Amino acid sequence: MSQTPLLDLSGLRKAYPGVVANDDVTFAIQPGEVHALLGENGAGKSTLVKMIYGLVRPDAGTMMLNGTPFAPPEPRAARAAGVAMVFQHFSLFEALSVAENVALGMENPPKPSALAARITEVSNTYGLPLDPNRRVGDLSAGERQRVEIIRCLLQDPRLLIMDEPTSVLTPQEVDILFATLRKLRAEGTAILYISHKLEEIRSLCDAATILRLGKVVARCNPREKTASELAELMVGTSLKPPKSGGAAPGDIILKAQDLSMPSASAFGTPLRNISFELRRGEVLGIGGVAGNGQDELLMALSGERKLPQGSLYFEGEDIGTRPADMRRRIGVLSAPEERLGHAAAPNMSLTENAALTAARRQGMLSRGFVNWGAAKGFAEKVIGAFDVRTPGPGVAARALSGGNLQKFVIGREVMQAPEVLIVNQPTWGVDAAAAAFIRQSMLDLAAKGTGVVVISQDLDELMEISDRFAALNEGRLSAEVPTGDLTMEKIGLMLGGAQTTAMEQA
Amino acid sequence: MDLSSINWLLLLASLMVAATPILLAAIGELVVEKAGVLNLGVEGMMIMGAVCGFIIAVETGSAPLGFVAAAAGGALLSMLFGVLTQFLMSNQVATGLALTLFGLGLSALMGQGYIGIKAPGIGKLDLGPLSDLPVLGTILFRHDAMVYVSIAIVIAVWAFLKFTRGGLILRAVGESHDAAHALGYNVIRVRLMAIAFGGGCAGLGGAYLSLVRVPSWTEGMTAGAGWIALAIVVFASWKAGRIIVGAYLFGGITVLQLNLQAAGAKIPVEVLSMSPYLITIIVLVVISADRKRAAHNAPADLGKSFHASH
Numbered sequence: 001m002s003q004t005p006l007l008d009l010s011g012l013r014k015a016y017p018g019v020v021a022n023d024d025v026t027f028a029i030q031p032g033e034v035h036a037l038l039g040e041n042g043a044g045k046s047t048l049v050k051m052i053y054g055l056v057r058p059d060a061g062t063m064m065l066n067g068t069p070f071a072p073p074e075p076r077a078a079r080a081a082g083v084a085m086v087f088q089h090f091s092l093f094e095a096l097s098v099a100e101n102v103a104l105g106m107e108n109p110p111k112p113s114a115l116a117a118r119i120t121e122v123s124n125t126y127g128l129p130l131d132p133n134r135r136v137g138d139l140s141a142g143e144r145q146r147v148e149i150i151r152c153l154l155q156d157p158r159l160l161i162m163d164e165p166t167s168v169l170t171p172q173e174v175d176i177l178f179a180t181l182r183k184l185r186a187e188g189t190a191i192l193y194i195s196h197k198l199e200e201i202r203s204l205c206d207a208a209t210i211l212r213l214g215k216v217v218a219r220c221n222p223r224e225k226t227a228s229e230l231a232e233l234m235v236g237t238s239l240k241p242p243k244s245g246g247a248a249p250g251d252i253i254l255k256a257q258d259l260s261m262p263s264a265s266a267f268g269t270p271l272r273n274i275s276f277e278l279r280r281g282e283v284l285g286i287g288g289v290a291g292n293g294q295d296e297l298l299m300a301l302s303g304e305r306k307l308p309q310g311s312l313y314f315e316g317e318d319i320g321t322r323p324a325d326m327r328r329r330i331g332v333l334s335a336p337e338e339r340l341g342h343a344a345a346p347n348m349s350l351t352e353n354a355a356l357t358a359a360r361r362q363g364m365l366s367r368g369f370v371n372w373g374a375a376k377g378f379a380e381k382v383i384g385a386f387d388v389r390t391p392g393p394g395v396a397a398r399a400l401s402g403g404n405l406q407k408f409v410i411g412r413e414v415m416q417a418p419e420v421l422i423v424n425q426p427t428w429g430v431d432a433a434a435a436a437f438i439r440q441s442m443l444d445l446a447a448k449g450t451g452v453v454v455i456s457q458d459l460d461e462l463m464e465i466s467d468r469f470a471a472l473n474e475g476r477l478s479a480e481v482p483t484g485d486l487t488m489e490k491i492g493l494m495l496g497g498a499q500t501t502a503m504e505q506a
Numbered sequence: 507m508d509l510s511s512i513n514w515l516l517l518l519a520s521l522m523v524a525a526t527p528i529l530l531a532a533i534g535e536l537v538v539e540k541a542g543v544l545n546l547g548v549e550g551m552m553i554m555g556a557v558c559g560f561i562i563a564v565e566t567g568s569a570p571l572g573f574v575a576a577a578a579g580g581a582l583l584s585m586l587f588g589v590l591t592q593f594l595m596s597n598q599v600a601t602g603l604a605l606t607l608f609g610l611g612l613s614a615l616m617g618q619g620y621i622g623i624k625a626p627g628i629g630k631l632d633l634g635p636l637s638d639l640p641v642l643g644t645i646l647f648r649h650d651a652m653v654y655v656s657i658a659i660v661i662a663v664w665a666f667l668k669f670t671r672g673g674l675i676l677r678a679v680g681e682s683h684d685a686a687h688a689l690g691y692n693v694i695r696v697r698l699m700a701i702a703f704g705g706g707c708a709g710l711g712g713a714y715l716s717l718v719r720v721p722s723w724t725e726g727m728t729a730g731a732g733w734i735a736l737a738i739v740v741f742a743s744w745k746a747g748r749i750i751v752g753a754y755l756f757g758g759i760t761v762l763q764l765n766l767q768a769a770g771a772k773i774p775v776e777v778l779s780m781s782p783y784l785i786t787i788i789v790l791v792v793i794s795a796d797r798k799r800a801a802h803n804a805p806a807d808l809g810k811s812f813h814a815s816h
Contacts, residue, residue, distance in 0.1 A: 054690070055688070055690075074690050075689060075690030079690075087688055091684075091685045091688045091689065092682070092685060093677075093678050093681040093682050093685055093686075094682070094806065095677075095681050095806060096674075096677065096678065100674055100678075103671070103674060104674060104678050104686075104691075105689055109671070
């Protein structure tokens with residue numbers, strides 16, 4: 001390798017109060033190389049790319065782009081130098097059109113009509129068809145990502161940074177994306193690819209740098225390693241896959257029948273004629289690409305939104321019209337996706353948060369008064385059993401890291417010995433060790449006879465823990481299929497809404 | 507009641523005059539809200555504009571200078587709101603309400619020596635043959651310059667938001683400050699400029715009351731016009747063109763109730779004078795009844811504090 005690297009990082013360091021996000025990070029990206037950046041949540045991947053993109057300034061270290069010093073004070077400068085970035089979240093404007101969104105990411109956008117023509121041209125060249133006049137709020141997750149990619153491509157980047165681009169895509173959409181990325185690589189564009197999906201990295205990337213706790217712990221060619229070797233490099237220890245108790249499913253405990261619910265917001269998804277049966281001791285996995293009705297389904301099952309009569313039964317009893325509190329009383333518990341603000345009140349202590357959902361079932365109430373001693377005891381029990389790292393139950397929920405808070409909100413429901421537990425994205429943004437723990441706790445719960453519904457976008461997770469699988473697409477639920485019979489391809493078809501054909505082939 | 511005693515021509519003509527203060531304040535607030543900031547202090551900024559404009563106009567004898575001072579006064583007061591909400595992260599609703607109370611009090615203090623004085627006139631704009639047109643001339647073309655300035659501001663705002671890059675960035679900041687920040691736009695700077703523009707427009711609207719409409723200074727003379735302006739922004743579903751419709755509708759109701767009083771309508775005067783506010787509430791209820799539609803047009807990050815976290 002005698003050529004100058006496209007981007008050369010050496011000794012980068014960035015510290016925030018209390019944590020060192022990056023410490024002495026050194027690696028190089030060659031032109032036309034797909035370089036993977038691997039690491040757990042909190043390993044410092046985001047901080048590192050923010051430094052390259054000019055959103056954060058390093059405390060120490062140097063960056064060289066094409067052999068010249070590179071220190072972008074703001075994203076504008078990075079874009080001007082040929083560095084573009086496709087974000088994981090928060091970079092599109094739902095109420096604006098595709099063309100307006102693209103124009104906002106460019107330094108000197110051409111006139112609207114010329115821009116629309118360019119968007120159509122580039123999107124067709126790279127096999128990502130897109131109508132420039134549509135509102136982004138009406139697009140699917142995959143189409144939204146195309147908007148971001150095209151916004152980057154219009155500026156002829158030399159380095160494209162992609163932050164977990166496949167987390168919102170169906171397997172078929174992933175294939176299209178990879179074809180586009182390979183085409184870009186062939187044209188000489190370098191790609192810095194951040195992901196924790198190891199199989200993807202093995203199939204796509206030429207080189208990998210692995211971060212742990214802000215430091216580079218390994219560099220390798222991902223094609224020469226197995227996925228489990230890569231995982232061990234990331235985590236630092238080997239992980240045990242969760243084990244199911246193997247109990248035979250019992251009687252039907254929860255049954256949804258033609259459940260429909262209008263959406264509460266303009267960009268939400270209405271639920272359409274959802275039917276399923278959940279048995280005791282069974283884990284039902286519900287997959288789907290983000291924004292296909294997952295949040296709405298959780299609200300419908302948990303009781304946050306009321307349902308028409310005759311659409312939801314618990315042990316043969318119609319509970320659709322009962323509010324969340326009444327459902328909790330009979331043992332139908334739930335944990336929503338959003339940890340801060342939905343599952344837990346950020347500024348309230350863990351004790352208070354424990355009392356919020358567990359007060360009635362754990363006997364913390366007497367004549368309208370809360371027994372705070374009992375609430376504290378319960379919070380301590382959850383903290384102990386779920387290994388929540390916190391100084392104590394008096395700490396505010398927002399002070400906990402994502403993984404620890406997630407263990408707490410899941411543990412809070414699991415420790416109440418529910419009859420039915422409904423969780424949405426139980427391990428989203430949680431490190432691998434905590435995720436494995438949470439998955440195991442749900443399997444243990446099922447082994448004791450609880451019916452568990454897991455709504456998740458992580459297909460690997462669903463394949464690992466669920467007994468049966470159903471896909472959510474535009475608010476419709478496919479028929480449930482035993483997980484053992486499924487291949488990734490079949491799941492992809494189900495996620496895309498082709499459940500009837502998938503069933504016929506099954 | 508003798509409806510024939512109402513001169514409908516003059517009523518329509520005075521409608522434009524009555525609507526100008528709320529039109530100015532509403533178009534300013536529209537820009538502020540498009541940038542994602544909810545400033546409930548419109549009433550306070552209007553009355554500050556009214557008193558600043560009046561004092562300077564009286565002291566210099568020039569109404570145009572008064573208007574300039576009014577815009578500056580309103581913008582200055584809005585910057586207090588800007589610093590509190592954008593840098594110190596205070597709650598926008600509470601700060602806006604406080605701004606109204608503060609503006610009412612401060613303006614009363616500043617205007618103590620100016621009660622009972624008449625403001626220097628601004629004079630009608632001579633539009634030549636246009637003014638002499640029958641009917642239309644009376645209604646449309648015999649007003650003072652500020653009436654036309656207010657319409658020009660609305661058109662300019664509409665064109666700015668729709669056609670310019672600056673307008674696109676402003677809307678983007680109001681839709682998602684996180685996304686705008688990630689793309690490298692300075693959210694706080696954009697919002698401060700929008701807040702200052704809103705303050706300036708509210709100040710102009712206030713000065714139109716104290717220099718043209720009344721024209722003298724009394725404490726609390728805006729009498730709720732700022733709240734109507736806030737309502738009009740929602741009524742117009744954050745579209746500049748509909749601000750004109752809304753403002754003239756409410757201006758019309760104000761003028762009509764005055765005329766009905768004069769004509770001896772058999773409705774209690776109190777009911778008539780509360781009618782613009784009553785109708786404001788009814789319109790807001792009707793519009794927000796369709797929650798999906800109302801939410802569709804509102805800037806997604808309206809009223810949310812932005813804090814760059816990295």
